[in-house]
Amino acid sequence: MTPAELKRMDYRFGLFKRRGLPPEQAADLAHDLATRDADKDDRRVCIECKHYQHSRTCAKRGLFLISTPQRCPLFAWQTPA
Numbered sequence: 001m002t003p004a005e006l007k008r009m010d011y012r013f014g015l016f017k018r019r020g021l022p023p024e025q026a027a028d029l030a031h032d033l034a035t036r037d038a039d040k041d042d043r044r045v046c047i048e049c050k051h052y053q054h055s056r057t058c059a060k061r062g063l064f065l066i067s068t069p070q071r072c073p074l075f076a077w078q079t080p081a
Helices: 003-018 023-038
Strands: none
Touching: 003 023
């Protein structure tokens, strides 16, 4: 992995932990998403989105899909503060 890919994976790991995933699940999902990125898969998961809420729902659509890859027209990247 490149330094940029490692940095992105580390950011995601921290984001997912802050959003309530246990460390092991956060690490697994961050790794899965690194693989997704390498495969050029354009689907996203709700927990990556800035509309994700601590209630584990989507503020825009009311969904409970935390880690299900999908193509959401309302998706917006959660970016570092």
